[in-house]
Amino acid sequence: MTASRALLQRSLGDPSLTYPLWPPLTRGCPGSGDDRLVYPLEVDYDYDAVGKELFEQEPGTDLARWAPLLPPLDAPTLGEGGTPLLELGDVFVKDESRNPTWSHKDRLNRVTVSAAVATGAPGVVVASSGNHGASAAAFAARAGLHAVVLASAGSPPAVQTFVRAYGGKVLTVPVERRWSLLREIVDNLGYHPVSNQTRTHTGHPFGPEGYKTIAYELFLQLGRRVPAAVFAPVGYGEMFFGIWKGFTELRRLGLAGETPKMFACEPAGAGPTSVALHAGLDATIIEVGESAAYAIATEVGGYRAVRTVRDSGGDAVPLTDDEMFAAQADLARAGLWQEVSGAAGLAGYRKLGREFDGPVVCVATSSGFKDLGVGQAPVTVLENATWRDAL
Template identity: 30%
Template sequence: MALEHITTLTCVRCGRTHGLDVAYTCPACGTEGILDVGYDYERVARTLTRESLPSRRRDQWRYMELLPVDARQELPELQVGLTPVYEAPRLAEELGLARLVLKDDGRNPTCSFKDRASAVGVVKARELGREVIACASTGNAASSLAGFSAAYGLNSVIFVPHRTPEPKVAQLLIYGARVLRVAGSYDEAYWLCHAACERYGWYNRNCAINPYLVEGKKTVGLELAEQLGARMPQWVVLSVGDGCTLAGAWKGLREMHRLGLLPWLPRMLGVQAAGSSPMVRAYASGGEPVPVEARTLADSIAVGQPRNWRKAFQAIRESQGALLEVTDEEILEAMPRMARRTAVFGEPAAAAALAGLTRAVREGIVNRSEDAVVVVTGNGLKDVRSAIQTAAPPVDLPPDLAALESVLHKLRLPASN
């Protein structure tokens, strides 16, 4: 399969359709004209079937007919996607829900959801003959791109804001990326990266303007449809920064429904951090997002000027979903709650989704008789400083049994004999 399965690129702002010769955004609308990739679904349906899926490779490339790449190319060997889903009955009971499922995308190669997009990005860069690929990121997209570039033999240039957590910077450096730490916000790093890609001809991996990267993100929706099928919960919950993750997941779910591989569609619940929630305010008012200075410990969703908000709003409206915000305190509370009930350790942005679901149940947005799936978008080891804030410190003691007994008495641990 070459690229014949792709039909058009459609601008979500003006509705114009374009051929595949358009690089990033709508020529008429500029950077505001985010494009959406269209497929020949009749053609896709002939080969992407319920019967064909079991024999396919166990990663996101199993859905090749719905990905914007030339299958004749060499694909990255790293396994990305098809991450596990877990039933979480203890956590569901605590939240007061009928059922709760977690999808742990921290199991991807660089420990985050962003690997889905980066895998597509490096393939597209190679397809176009580019030797350098670049992005701006608060951490996860950066480490993801650095890892997949290393595996695929491309040079990566990463623009990160100064607040990026040290473990995420460490990943970039160990993968051999050229790391440029910008003395400013994510939005300032983004615009510098955008200008550099235009000047030097680097391939731009930023999902904010690159329509193909969102297609990688949609594979989480394709997988949820396949993994859960008729047991798909009524709500799919995702944290939101720029909006493309939520939009991508919804597109994947919708496509599987269109192909007859998902019996019905769930509702989407998007969650922003209160210190970085321009989309929540805009959706409530019916207007467009007004840029803000992002202030939240959930660095992966600290986006003050979202660019994919139109696709995200469309997903919320079409699914009859909801968009809300949570405080950093709620996020910090959700991190140990998830870990201690399920052993899934999520970073702050991932825990924001659980915090949002908790609030949605409390406020009656999600009914207690309903069920939900939370996508855990990044591993907690990405930001150990935040994790340490949420837990009790270790107990120091000398190597002495009497001292140990004294400590155990204070901890009131049950004896097994």
């Protein structure tokens, strides 16, 4: 494996503030108090040491193919990445449900579980009601680590079964207890946190680095072109920011002359990115309304998503459940079954109704198997079925 060229951690709030690469600063920048915004960090690299030949390869599975532009990958691969880009009418759909645990979270967890291995942690802990928990449990199992997933009572039972299948321990607790309990497990058991620990979202500084590889793949899959626009489901905004960072790196390396406009697609009743942008804030916390898109319905906003919209010249697109259901149905009719949240990118593109001078990519994040209520509908048995019933 080619060596990582990662150098250090840098504050996204104040780029002049830098810190050693190890240990990952999972609670934001040191010295930030709970009474003000805690900014996340990103990883900086020795870009001059990264050869352009890195982007002459095929965009296949295993993130190790991008090792120079990722933190050290000490956890084994599960074959993450290399997901297909499919043409759907006037847009392209990047189908992240083809990852090992059927969601985009596998890109993040290959990197964050690697950090757990590198720091000698006995296990990982994550607060998640869906994709993140299943993915973390799978990569932890592959690396020989324990995994604890703190789920809310409203999480789908099938997803909790998914986590337990990998040997992960699920603790179902009230939503408001998840993050404080996560911090207690980190402090008392030494488990490595692969999800957020702060009031506004900072997450793991290495996590979005795994998502950059979506941009690398898109660049190659589009014939070494950058899309004019990217529409993606947004909750905390880690994937959204990671994709944007990947494109800025392609420009920095002299491989691309432009970057796409980035559009954050979120539930209308749970859109902290939209609220923060319209209020001129870096991040915010809101009251959440009901939404079937539970995977991206969050009260806690994050600076990464807000900054990505501002820097790219994009926007946030609030969506009703009906708009996401319609996009989900259209994807399914094209052979792509996504959970409601996973269809938000396509729903956002259609709602915005803009034309772009170049290809448009909608990121679809997760399999429809992850939705609430899947598999619970009663089955009707036809006692005297005939061929006419097939019409």
